[in-house]
Amino acid sequence: MIETLFFQCYYAYLLGDLSKTEKFYALLREEFKKSGQKDSLEFHQYIKLKKVKNALDSGNISKKQWVDNIDVPQIVSDMTIKQKELVKKIHVEGLDQLKSILNDNVEIYNIEHPCTPYGAVDMVYKGKDTIYPVEVKRGKGEHDLIGQIEKYDLFHCLRLHYKHYKQVQSVTICHSYHPFTAQELRMMGVLPLMYKIIDKQLYLSSLASK
Numbered sequence: 001m002i003e004t005l006f007f008q009c010y011y012a013y014l015l016g017d018l019s020k021t022e023k024f025y026a027l028l029r030e031e032f033k034k035s036g037q038k039d040s041l042e043f044h045q046y047i048k049l050k051k052v053k054n055a056l057d058s059g060n061i062s063k064k065q066w067v068d069n070i071d072v073p074q075i076v077s078d079m080t081i082k083q084k085e086l087v088k089k090i091h092v093e094g095l096d097q098l099k100s101i102l103n104d105n106v107e108i109y110n111i112e113h114p115c116t117p118y119g120a121v122d123m124v125y126k127g128k129d130t131i132y133p134v135e136v137k138r139g140k141g142e143h144d145l146i147g148q149i150e151k152y153d154l155f156h157c158l159r160l161h162y163k164h165y166k167q168v169q170s171v172t173i174c175h176s177y178h179p180f181t182a183q184e185l186r187m188m189g190v191l192p193l194m195y196k197i198i199d200k201q202l203y204l205s206s207l208a209s210k
Helices: 002-014 017-037 041-060 082-101 144-157 179-188
Strands: 109-113 121-127 130-136 171-174 191-198 203-208
Touching: 002 017, 002 041, 002 144, 082 130, 082 191, 082 203, 121 144, 130 144, 130 179, 144 171, 144 179, 171 179, 171 203, 179 191
Parallel strands: 130 171, 171 191
Antiparallel strands: 109 121, 121 130, 191 203
């Protein structure tokens, strides 16, 4: 019962529903008092619950603001590689680099993974306890990327109760980033990576902090 209430509370928080979050958090506290089973949740779940409590204390649970419909100019890198070729190249040539950057022994879970009703994320990798939705852009990461990866992150967070993974770490891979986009991605907890191709060889790196 405690874990069920936890997921109800956490999902309401993720969806920005303040009243439901408050309701399930109160029910969860009452259930803890009744049962006395403080070890009913795992450590990583208590970390998430702390975020919920902090949000409730501040009253700052924001609705998701999707930005799909914003008119953003399409900026493409000077690479001639196509999108599907780039995704494949990242997986084939960049897997060991991803393992090093993520510090996790990741393996491919799916390519063009459906995240109904939000579309499909380019790649999903799975590590020991973490799932990694990865969105790839051939060119510059503009602010439409923020809405895209936020949806894919939410899709995977709302499936934590299946216990196929404990954490969600979303990743973006772009040729470059608009400074505002990079800042927003970091604030969201998304890991922005960059790619470059030199003499047909792919290189991945973390976006330097400013």
